[in-house]
Amino acid sequence: MAGALMRTIDRWYEDYEIGERRETVGRTITEADIVLHAGQTGDFFPHHMDAEWMSTQPAGQRIAHGTLILSVAVGMTAGDINPQAMSYGYDRIRFIRPVFIGDTITVVAEITEKAPHTKRPDESGYVHEVVSVTNQRGETVLVLTHLYLVNRRATPSLH
Template identity: 80%
Template sequence: MHTIDRWFEDYAVGESRASVGRTITETDVVMHAGQTGDFFPHHMDAEWTKTQPFGQRIAHGTLVMSVAVGMTAGDINPQAMSYGYDRVRFIKPVFIGDTITVTAEISEKSDHQRRPEQSGYVHELVTVTNQHGEVVLVLTHLYLVGKRP
């Protein structure tokens, strides 16, 4: 990683980037359960999940989201900060051993309502797919980005 200055004006709607793959492991699931306190049997009980529709343990949606967002983190940009996430949807389950990849595409730009001369919002559509090419999670990541002085 290195530091870059990328201003609001430098982003173009339609530009995209893609990650390499990352396999979700049992350790990921166990650690996330410990960090969040979510020990639901859907994630932790291999025998019980054999009796359920998916037939195996599933990764926490919040785990997949966290990993996916981390996979999109790249260069440090002092001109931008995460403003939050909208429209988060867990489309399909992610199982232990699945490999996810992430694409992130600039879908929209808008001026800050109170300080339009100083900053704006960049909306990035984040799509997470598994090794079969199936979409498992989508969200919109919003960035607050400074404009050139």
């Protein structure tokens, strides 16, 4: 979405439909991405930074941090600004396959579940979106569930 204009759009809990999907364009992971992420997180493990050592390991080359791919993938799905929703967290995060320098990832996000808020069901609800990340070969590299807390439309009071 680099360079894309973001728009603000009100989308309420009632507007989300189970099964709706979003797909992104690709993004190639670069050595600069890995180096920047290592600097930001302090994770300089040789798996990400030492090309010579990794050439002796089963993967054969440096791999991107799982947290880098998670961050990039979630960012790739960020589009419209919705004042009625906020990220509530991530569940069931799985790093399934390594992502290498030069791999291009794409993301599919699908609404799979909705549930009323347990304490304030008239005010908000949870929307679960399964985020699947694949590489250029169509192999799944990461899957997670993104949870949103979304406002419900106010019901008119009958006074």
